[in-house]
Amino acid sequence: MKSLVSVRKSSEYELAGLKEIVNNCMEDLGGLKSMINRSDKVLLKPNLLRSSNPGQAIVTHPTFVEAVAELLVDHGAQLSLGDSPPLGNLARVLSKSGYDNFMKRLNVKPCPFIRKRSLDCLNSRLFRRLELAEEVFEFDKVVNLPKIKTHSQMGLTLAVKNLFGTVIGTDKASWHLRAGKNIDSFATVLVQIYEQISPVVSIVDGVFGMEGNGPNSGKPRRIGIVAAGQDAVALDSVIASLLDFPVDLVKTCVVGSDLGLGVADPEGIAVVGDELGGFPITDFERPKSMTMSWNLSYWNPFRRFLENHVITKPAIDASICKSCGICMNHCPPGAIKSKNGMMKIDTRVCISCFCCHELCDNDAVMIVEPYLGKLLSKVSR
Ligand code: SF4
Ligand code: SF4
CATH class of the missing domain: 3.40.50.11440 (LarA, N-terminal domain)
Structure with a gap:
C-alpha cells in the first residue's frame, strides 16, 4: 500500500x-x-x-x-x-x-x-x-x-x-x-x-x-x-x-x-x-551550505583542499557580534574561542553543524561559501 x-x-x-x-x-x-x-x-x-x-x-x-x-x-x-x-x-x-x-x-x-x-x-x-x-x-x-x-x-x-x-x-x-x-x-x-x-x-x-x-x-x-x-x-x-x-x-x-x-x-x-498548479517552486532558494554534503574521512587526501576551497563554513562578523558568548558556549566541539573580547572560529575544529548560526540572535554568524563551492553548487542545480 x-x-x-x-x-x-x-x-x-x-x-x-x-x-x-x-x-x-x-x-x-x-x-x-x-x-x-x-x-x-x-x-x-x-x-x-x-x-x-x-x-x-x-x-x-x-x-x-x-x-x-x-x-x-x-x-x-x-x-x-x-x-x-x-x-x-x-x-x-x-x-x-x-x-x-x-x-x-x-x-x-x-x-x-x-x-x-x-x-x-x-x-x-x-x-x-x-x-x-x-x-x-x-x-x-x-x-x-x-x-x-x-x-x-x-x-x-x-x-x-x-x-x-x-x-x-x-x-x-x-x-x-x-x-x-x-x-x-x-x-x-x-x-x-x-x-x-x-x-x-x-x-x-x-x-x-x-x-x-x-x-x-x-x-x-x-x-x-x-x-x-x-x-x-x-x-x-x-x-x-x-x-x-x-x-x-x-x-x-x-x-x-x-x-x-x-x-x-x-x-x-x-x-x-488540492490540484497543485504553480508547483514545484523552481526559484526556492536553498541554503548556501548545500555544497557540504560530502562525508570526508580524516584520511581523505583531498579533505584539507575541500575544506578550504569548497565546503561552506561559518564566520563571525565582528562588526555585528555583541560578544554575548552564546555561540561559544553551545559550539559542540568548542571551535569558538574569545580572544580580547572577539569571537574566533577555529575552522580545523569546526564540524560545520551551524549551531552557532542557528543560535545567534544578532545574525552575526555568516555562512561563507568559497568560490569553488559556489561554482559547484551552480553546476549541480
Ligand atoms: S552568539 Fe552571535 S552575538 Fe553572541 S558571541 Fe556569538 S556571534 Fe557574537
Ligand atoms: S558550525 Fe558548529 S562546530 Fe562550527 S563553529 Fe559553529 S557551532 Fe561550532
Missing part, C-alpha cells in the same frame, strides 16, 4: 479557513477519528526554535497551531504543547512567539521537556541508545507540527527533523558532536528519534516558510500549502519535491527509507488533496 500524503493550498493565517483546511487534510488521510480517540491525551510538538515574531517564519505560526488545537479540542482530545528550545525556557518562547492567548482559550497546557528517558534502540541501528524527553512518552499520541524551513546543515527542516526538539536542551550539542561532519550519521540520529517518538500524524505549516540560510536567518517566503501525513519520511519527500529540492539531498528521507521507516520514492507515495 502506498504512503498517503495530503497537500492543500492555503494562502493566509486565518483561523477559520486554516481549521477547515487542516480538517480536509485529516479527511484525506482517513479522518481524525482513525488516528486519535476522543479523550486521548495529545501532545502538540511545534517548531519553537527560539522566541521570534511569527512573521519571521522561524517558529510554527501560532494561528496554524491554534487551528489544529481547535480541531482536536472539538474532537474531544486533551491537549498539551511541548518543545525544548535550545535557548530560553519554553514559557518565554511561547509568550514571545504569540502562543499564550490561544493556549489559555483552549486550555492547552504547556509541557516543558525536563526529565530524560533512556531508550534502547534496535541492535541493527547505528545508535543503540537515545535519551529523549520522558514527558513525550506520557501522552497517548504525539501530533508533530513542523514549519517548512531551510536548514544550513541538513538542507531542509521538516517533519522528521522537527522531533530533534525532544532531545533536551544542551544534549542536542552532544549529538552533533557524535555525528561530527558525517551528515548521514546525523540524519540517522534524527530518523532514530522519529522511530522512537512515532507521531500519529505530522501536519506541516507551509503557508509561509523560510528559504535561504535557515533555520534562523533565512527569508520568509509564501509557499501556500498545508501538508499532512502519517509517514513523515513520505511527507518530507513530497514537500522537497514541491520546493524543487532534490530528495536525495534530504538525508533524513534517504536514511528513513533505507531503514524501512518510511517511503521516499514517489512511486510509493499517493499525494491527495
Whole structure:
C-alpha cells in the first residue's frame, strides 16, 4: 500500500479557513477519528526554535497551531504543547512567539521537556541508545507540527527533523558532536528519534516558510500549502519535491527509507488533496551550505583542499557580534574561542553543524561559501 500524503493550498493565517483546511487534510488521510480517540491525551510538538515574531517564519505560526488545537479540542482530545528550545525556557518562547492567548482559550497546557528517558534502540541501528524527553512518552499520541524551513546543515527542516526538539536542551550539542561532519550519521540520529517518538500524524505549516540560510536567518517566503501525513519520511519527500529540492539531498528521507521507516520514492507515495498548479517552486532558494554534503574521512587526501576551497563554513562578523558568548558556549566541539573580547572560529575544529548560526540572535554568524563551492553548487542545480 502506498504512503498517503495530503497537500492543500492555503494562502493566509486565518483561523477559520486554516481549521477547515487542516480538517480536509485529516479527511484525506482517513479522518481524525482513525488516528486519535476522543479523550486521548495529545501532545502538540511545534517548531519553537527560539522566541521570534511569527512573521519571521522561524517558529510554527501560532494561528496554524491554534487551528489544529481547535480541531482536536472539538474532537474531544486533551491537549498539551511541548518543545525544548535550545535557548530560553519554553514559557518565554511561547509568550514571545504569540502562543499564550490561544493556549489559555483552549486550555492547552504547556509541557516543558525536563526529565530524560533512556531508550534502547534496535541492535541493527547505528545508535543503540537515545535519551529523549520522558514527558513525550506520557501522552497517548504525539501530533508533530513542523514549519517548512531551510536548514544550513541538513538542507531542509521538516517533519522528521522537527522531533530533534525532544532531545533536551544542551544534549542536542552532544549529538552533533557524535555525528561530527558525517551528515548521514546525523540524519540517522534524527530518523532514530522519529522511530522512537512515532507521531500519529505530522501536519506541516507551509503557508509561509523560510528559504535561504535557515533555520534562523533565512527569508520568509509564501509557499501556500498545508501538508499532512502519517509517514513523515513520505511527507518530507513530497514537500522537497514541491520546493524543487532534490530528495536525495534530504538525508533524513534517504536514511528513513533505507531503514524501512518510511517511503521516499514517489512511486510509493499517493499525494491527495488540492490540484497543485504553480508547483514545484523552481526559484526556492536553498541554503548556501548545500555544497557540504560530502562525508570526508580524516584520511581523505583531498579533505584539507575541500575544506578550504569548497565546503561552506561559518564566520563571525565582528562588526555585528555583541560578544554575548552564546555561540561559544553551545559550539559542540568548542571551535569558538574569545580572544580580547572577539569571537574566533577555529575552522580545523569546526564540524560545520551551524549551531552557532542557528543560535545567534544578532545574525552575526555568516555562512561563507568559497568560490569553488559556489561554482559547484551552480553546476549541480
Ligand atoms: S552568539 Fe552571535 S552575538 Fe553572541 S558571541 Fe556569538 S556571534 Fe557574537
Ligand atoms: S563553529 Fe559553529 S558550525 Fe562550527 S562546530 Fe561550532 S557551532 Fe558548529
